[in-house]
Amino acid sequence: MDFHDPMNFGNSTIVDCALNHDDTNLDTSIQLNDNSNLIQVTLDCQINDQKTCNKVENTFKLAGEIINYALVLNTPIIVDAVFFPMGSSNVLGGAIASRLFSITDEDNTERLYPQALVKQLRLPISVQYASSDIKARFNSLKDWYFPDDEGPIRPDQNDILNTVLHELIHGLGFFSSWKNYIDAELQIPTSGLTPLISYNSNITTELPIGSFEFMGFYETIFDKFIIINNDGKQDKLSTLANExxxxxxxxxxxxxxxFNNEFQNSPQFETAKKVLSLSTVKNSLTFMPKGTKKTKDGFVLETSLETYAAGSSIVHVDFNKYSHDSDFLMIYNSVAGVTMNELIIKSGNRTGSAIGPKLLGALSSIGYTLADNPIKSSTISISVSNTFSLIVSCQLFLYIIINH
Incomplete structure (x- = not known):
């Protein structure tokens, strides 16, 4: 399954892994890196401001260094990035896996794996890769704060490094497939959630309005580790996908x-309604990293919003729980007026970067190999001065750690 637009998860195409055209792994088509960098970015900066374009380029380099510091990568990850006017200054941007592969898991369930991860796993299969692993789009109309800007961040600015790194983590595989696909396409109120809908159709993009053959609901590898907090029972969300x-x-x-009419009249529709209900009950869904058994060790997902919000609910972590925690990176709402490095320091700098310990556990669970970096105790906290000179010193210190 190929995705064409990071801002529209429904804009996808079912493809054959054995396509014979130019879907090859373009590891040698590099623009913004040297040979030692395994996060390779092709940037299309569509504004007439070279100074800002250079800042965007440097931001992607820093985000790549942070990922390289956290993960052991054996194959380059290719990012197709565009920086352009997105119509409204309220939009930050987004990123998505360019291609998902259906792979049968050890529990004999087919799940969708992002291409960036499939390349790292080096599975004993021969497939054709899309030309990029991650598609990323960011809004040039936003008044961004860049890592190399002089002076402190203003209260109305967002740190672009935090946003870029957040979105690249989504592209690596931090995303759930559960969504309101049918209701969104028909533009009707959300009545239930399902995993990704697989279909066979002559219409090649998006969930087709015309005739199609329904082939099943597919979860992502991320979904495999989501449990339902139900009186301590820890039922797997995958059991509802099976239903x-x-x-x-x-x-x-x-x-x-x-399809919508028949599905709503089926016994299975109660399951879709149940997942929609879970998506708005605080602490109802938790990502349980591989090897953990206690709910407190899990990564609580965002289900505290009063109504389901596509693109926010389930695919992020609980805002109230983690916005001041070392695992702040994957909250749904970017915090204005504070830099990523300030958040790292205020939360204790437990891992040496913005990729916190629970996020590391999630990336490891879905299949990435973690670098052997120390994690500090959660009881450590650091007091941070608001003076610009100390903020700059802390930024330099963190970049030195990452480059070490």
Whole structure:
């Protein structure tokens, strides 16, 4: 499954892994890196301001260094990045895996793996890769604070390094497939959530309005580790995906309206409604890293919003719990007026970067190899002065750690 637009998760295409055209691994097509950098970025900066374009380029380099510091990568990760006017200054940007591969897991369940991860796993299979692993788009209309800007960040500015790193982590595989696909496409109120809908159709992009063959619901590898907090039982969310895949419409022809009608009249629709309900109950869904058993060791996902919000609910971590914690990076709402490095220091600088200990556990669980870096105790806290000179010193200190 290929994704074409980071700002529209529904804009996708089902593709054959054995395509014979130019879908090759373009590890040698490099623009913003040297040979030692395993995060390789091709940047299309669509503004007439070379100074700002250089700052964007440097931001991606820093984000790549942070990922390189946290993970052991054996194959370059290719990022297709565009910096351009996105119509409104309220939009920050986004990133998404360029291609997902359906792989049968050890529990005999097919799940979708992001291309960046598949390349690191070096599976004994031969596949054709898309030309990039991650597609990233960021808004040039936003009044960004850049890491090399002089002076402190203003209260109305967002730190672009924090946003870029956040989105690249999504592209690496930190995302759930559970969403309101049908309701969003039909532009009707959200009534239930499902995993990604696989279909066979002559229409090659987005969930088709015209005729298609329904082929099943597919979770991502991230979804495998989500548990439902239900009186300490820790039921897996994947069990609900299995229930949905009992829908009798599999391998039948539908248009979107007829599919929606038949699905809503099926016993399985109660499961979709249940997941929608879970998405708005605080602490209801937790990512449990591989090897952990206690709920307190899990990564609580964002289910505290009063109504389900596509792009925020489930695919991020709980804002109230982690916005001042060392695992702040994957909250859904970027905090204005504070730099990423200030957040790192205020939360104790436990891992030497913005990729906190629970996020490291999540990346390790889905399949990445972690670098052997120390993690400080959660009881450590550091008092930070608000003077610009100390902020600059702390920024330099963190970059030195990452480059060490």
């Amino acid at each position: 949905l895949n009992q829908f009798s419409g599999r391998n039948q022809q539908f248009n979107l309206s007829s």
